[in-house]
Every structure is written in structure tokens, then in C-alpha cells.
Amino acid sequence: MSDNVQEQVLGFIRGRLPDVELSESEDIFQLGFVNSLFAMELVMFIEKQFGLTIPNDELQIDNFRTAKSMAELVERCAPLAAAAEMA
Amino acid sequence: MTAEGPGRSGASVLPGRPARGRIKCIVWDLDGTLWDGVLLEDDLVTVRPQVAEHIRRLDGLGILHSIASKNDRETTLAKLRALGLEDLFLYPQITWNSKSSSIQLIAKALNLGLDAFAFVDDQEFERAEVAHGTPEVTCVDITELDEALGRPEFQPRFVTDESARRREMYRAQITRDDLGREFVGTSDEFLAELQMAFTIQPARREDLQRAEELTVRTNQLNATGRTYSYEELDVLRESPDHLLLIASTDKFGAYGKIGVVLVEQDAQVWHLRMMLMSCRVMSRGVGMVLLNHIMRLARDAGVALLADFVETGRNRMMQVTYAFAGFHEVSRDGARVVLAADLADLQQPPPYVRLEILG
Numbered sequence: 089m090s091d092n093v094q095e096q097v098l099g100f101i102r103g104r105l106p107d108v109e110l111s112e113s114e115d116i117f118q119l120g121f122v123n124s125l126f127a128m129e130l131v132m133f134i135e136k137q138f139g140l141t142i143p144n145d146e147l148q149i150d151n152f153r154t155a156k157s158m159a160e161l162v163e164r165c166a167p168l169a170a171a172a173e174m175a
Numbered sequence: 176m177t178a179e180g181p182g183r184s185g186a187s188v189l190p191g192r193p194a195r196g197r198i199k200c201i202v203w204d205l206d207g208t209l210w211d212g213v214l215l216e217d218d219l220v221t222v223r224p225q226v227a228e229h230i231r232r233l234d235g236l237g238i239l240h241s242i243a244s245k246n247d248r249e250t251t252l253a254k255l256r257a258l259g260l261e262d263l264f265l266y267p268q269i270t271w272n273s274k275s276s277s278i279q280l281i282a283k284a285l286n287l288g289l290d291a292f293a294f295v296d297d298q299e300f301e302r303a304e305v306a307h308g309t310p311e312v313t314c315v316d317i318t319e320l321d322e323a324l325g326r327p328e329f330q331p332r333f334v335t336d337e338s339a340r341r342r343e344m345y346r347a348q349i350t351r352d353d354l355g356r357e358f359v360g361t362s363d364e365f366l367a368e369l370q371m372a373f374t375i376q377p378a379r380r381e382d383l384q385r386a387e388e389l390t391v392r393t394n395q396l397n398a399t400g401r402t403y404s405y406e407e408l409d410v411l412r413e414s415p416d417h418l419l420l421i422a423s424t425d426k427f428g429a430y431g432k433i434g435v436v437l438v439e440q441d442a443q444v445w446h447l448r449m450m451l452m453s454c455r456v457m458s459r460g461v462g463m464v465l466l467n468h469i470m471r472l473a474r475d476a477g478v479a480l481l482a483d484f485v486e487t488g489r490n491r492m493m494q495v496t497y498a499f500a501g502f503h504e505v506s507r508d509g510a511r512v513v514l515a516a517d518l519a520d521l522q523q524p525p526p527y528v529r530l531e532i533l534g
Contacts (some may be wrong), residue, residue, distance in 0.1 A: 117520075127495055127498075128492060132271075135206070144504075148504075149498060149517075
């Protein structure tokens with residue numbers, strides 16, 4: 089699942105930053121393209137796309153630096169989302 | 176952008192085909208347009224009777240209505256329901272997305288061309304954004320509503336029995352609202368064109384009234400939920416161990432002062448006790464500019480920077496802003512959180528903002 093998530097996240101970022109060459113482990117903050125609008129878009133994209141709510145204690149810059157770290161974040165949050173749906 | 180403002184955002188952008196009955200759907204803003212007041216600042220908004228009357232009248236003539244509002248979705252839908260207006264609107268878009276993207280979603284859902292849409296908003300910024308993102312849409316300033324609705328494109332060519340039922344027919348087709356799945360922000364390109372000036376300066380006495388108003392009314396984007404009275408703010412303003420800053424922007428004047436920050440200054444540690452922003456400008460990315468400024472001041476003063484944060488759910492957008500500015504949680508007591516800033520790696524203000532720091 090993780091590769092797929094990573095691809096979808098990368099796809100989203102590339103869609104928003106069409107002029108940037110980006111790999112899954114590139115730090116988007118280092119590249120200097122992130123503003124609070126884009127941050128919000130990223131959070132909303134991940135939550136809507138994968139049907140989960142990122143818990144507040146996971147709202148940390150390090151979780152959003154790379155497509156890889158975002159895929160890991162989704163994996164950590166996904167079981168929570170599934171459990172919430174069962175409840 | 177020139178000094179005289181966004182020329183093509185004017186109230187009377189007339190795309191091609193100015194034919195009678197061209198407008199099939201009107202998309203309404205809510206705060207300051209459908210109702211007086213700002214919902215997230217004041218629950219007691221008042222619907223403008225003449226606007227509601229226009230909507231019902233046009234609904235009867237078969238013109239559809241929808242909403243593009245930057246607001247909290249649940250709060251807003253509940254308010255529309257309480258006002259008995261919810262049913263009048265198809266596919267209401269209540270999000271922090273850009274309004275041009277909201278209109279595109281509505282157009283797709285209703286399967287209508289963009290030139291069949293009119294958009295009514297009191298804010299020049301939003302009309303300019305829509306004129307930029309979806310130039311086919313007819314933008315109307317709320318102050319010119321009566322006049323605009325008198326124009327031929329707002330007069331249906333035929334009114335039949337079916338016209339009055341059109342909304343119901345569309346509604347019947349709505350099976351699943353799978354719109355708005357993707358967040359679409361205000362485009363950087365548009366913001367760049369806007370050249371928004373953003374000024375940060377110490378609060379002066381004449382700013383305090385607005386500051387108090389913001390602290391009392393801006394629930395949604397208040398980081399700590401704390402409120403301060405005019406008198407308290409006046410004391411803090413003069414206090415040697417506090418920094419009270421006011422942020423303002425030049426664009427689309429009515430806002431003026433849009434943010435307030437209170438920092439408690441200690442020899443080793445600064446503590447952000449309050450930060451709030453008017454929700455109407457949050458989606459323009461200025462929250463991070465303000466945080467970055469405080470972070471830079473703290474770094475230059477050689478102190479650590481902590482921030483109080485109280486999770487209310489409604490201020491989550493602000494929480495995201497803190498997180499992406501480089502704050503992380505260091506302690507927590509229920510919904511009350513203390514965040515610490517990483518000052519090693521500060522971000523530059525985005526290129527679309529002209530940042531002005533006054534001493």
C-alpha cells in the first residue's frame with residue numbers, strides 16, 4: 089500500500105508544482121516551496137484522499153517533509169481511521 | 176497589478192454571449208453578502224431580506240442557486256438549516272478552497288457551462304480571484320445586485336411549469352456528493368499578481384479597539400482561545416516584557432487589521448500567549464508569515480520560542496500553520512498544548528507577499 093500512497097502524494101505535489109523535479113525522498117521544505125496555503129492543501133489532500141484524520145500530535149513538519157514520510161504517516165493513521173469506522 | 180486595483184475584477188465583467196437568460200445558476204457568498212456579519216466571528220448573523228427575496232424569486236423562475244463560502248462547513252450548514260434556507264442551494268461549497276475552484280465543481284456537478292454562472296460577493300478580492308480563475312463567470316458586487324439582476328442575462332427566456340421545479344429535479348439527481356475531494360488553494364500565480372502588502376508593527380493605542388474585537392470575536396483562528404479586554408491590551412502594550420503586534424494588509428481595504436500576536440518576553444524564553452487572525456484572510460497564507468516573523472525576532476534575540484495552543488477543532492487550520500512553520504509539541508494537558516519552535520531553519524516569506532516591518 090505504501091508505494092501506492094507515496095505515488096499518489098507525489099502526484100499531488102507534482103500537480104501543484106509542475107516545474108519541480110521531485111523524488112520521493114526530497115525534502116519539500118528544503119526546496120522552499122511550502123507556504124501555509126500549500127501546507128493546508130497537503131493536509132487536506134491526505135485526509136480526503138485516504139479517508140483519515142491526522143491526529144494533532146502527528147501534525148509535525150517532519151511528517152510532511154517527503155512523499156516517503158507522508159506515506160508512512162498515512163500508514164500510521166490508516167488503522168485509526170479504520171477503527172473509527174468500525175466503531 | 177496597478178494602483179487602481181484589479182480592473183478586470185469589476186462588477187460588470189461581461190463575457191461573450193450576453194444573451195437573455197444566459198445565467199442559469201447564481202453562486203452566492205455568505206458573510207457580508209447573503210447575511211450581514213461574519214458567521215465565525217458572530218453567530219448572530221442577519222439574513223438580508225432583499226437578498227433572500229431575490230433568491231426565492233429567481234428560484235421560482237428556474238434559476239438555480241449555490242454557495243461558495245470560506246467557512247466552517249458544519250457550522251455554516253447548521254446556520255443555513257436554522258434559517259430555513261438550506262434547501263434553496265444545490266451543491267453548496269463551504270470550504271477554504273478558492274472560490275473559482277468551488278464554482279468549477281458546481282458547474283461540473285450541475286453540468287452547466289461556466290458562462291451560465293454568476294457569482295455574487297461583497298469582497299473585491301474574491302471577485303478578482305474568480306475573474307482570474309474562471310473568466311467566463313459573471314461577477315457581481317453585492318452593492319450592485321439589484322441593478323445586475325435587472326440585466327437581460329438574468330431574465331429567463333421562458334418560464335414554464337418546469338422552471339419552478341427545476342431545483343427539485345436537480346436535487347433528485349444528487350446521489351452522492353463526491354465533490355470537493357481535493358483541496359484547491361488560491362493560486363500562487365493569482366496571489367503574486369495581487370502583490371499583497373503585509374505590515375507588522377507594534378500595537379498603537381488606536382489599534383486596540385480592533386485588537387479587542389478580534390480577540391473577542393475570532394474564535395476560529397484564535398490559537399489559545401484566550402481573550403483580552405481593551406484595558407488589558409493597553410497595559411500589555413506598554414509592558415516592557417510583552418510584545419503586542421498587529422498585522423494588517425492593504426488589499427481590499429475593509430479588513431485593515433487582520434491579526435494580533437502577544438508575546439511574553441523573558442530573558443531566555445519567549446512565550447506566544449495569543450495569536451489570532453481574521454478567518455477571512457487565513458486562506459491567503461499570511462498566518463505563516465506572521466509566525467515566521469516572531470520566530471526570526473526570537474532567533475535574533477537568542478531566545479527559545481514557546482507557544483500556547485488550545486485545540487478547539489475550529490482552529491485546526493491554525494494548528495497546521497504552526498506545525499508547518501516548524502513548531503512541535505513539547506507538553507500537553509488535554510486540549511492545552513505547549514509548542515516549541517525550531518529556530519534553526521526559518522522560512523522566507525512567500526514571494527507574493529510584500530512584507531513590511533515597522534518598528
